[in-house]
Each structure stands twice: as structure tokens, then as C-alpha cells.
Amino acid sequence: MCGPHFCSMKITEDVRKYAAEQGIAEEEALKKGMEAKSREFTKKGSELYAKA
Numbered sequence: 001m002c003g004p005h006f007c008s009m010k011i012t013e014d015v016r017k018y019a020a021e022q023g024i025a026e027e028e029a030l031k032k033g034m035e036a037k038s039r040e041f042t043k044k045g046s047e048l049y050a051k052a
Helices: 009-024 027-042
Strands: none
Touching: 009 027
């Protein structure tokens, strides 16, 4: 499923590339990515709808 700001195929490709570059499993790459996004979300105030 893809749209103007989201493409699941691109995300999957990026995760696989990152995992290969880091020498880690795809599952570990996903976990690290989600942890980083969680910290970013909290740092920006935990607002679901941020102003552009």
C-alpha cells in the first residue's frame, strides 16, 4: 500500500538495506528503528498531530 507520504515497499527496502549495512537481522533493525522513533516522538512533545 503506497501513498504520497508512505510506501510500504520502500520502507521494507530501507529496513533490509539498513540491516545489511549494520550486519544485524531485519527484526533487530526494526526494533532499533522503532526505539529511535519513540525517542523522537517523546522529544517533540508526544503530540499526534504536529503542525507542519
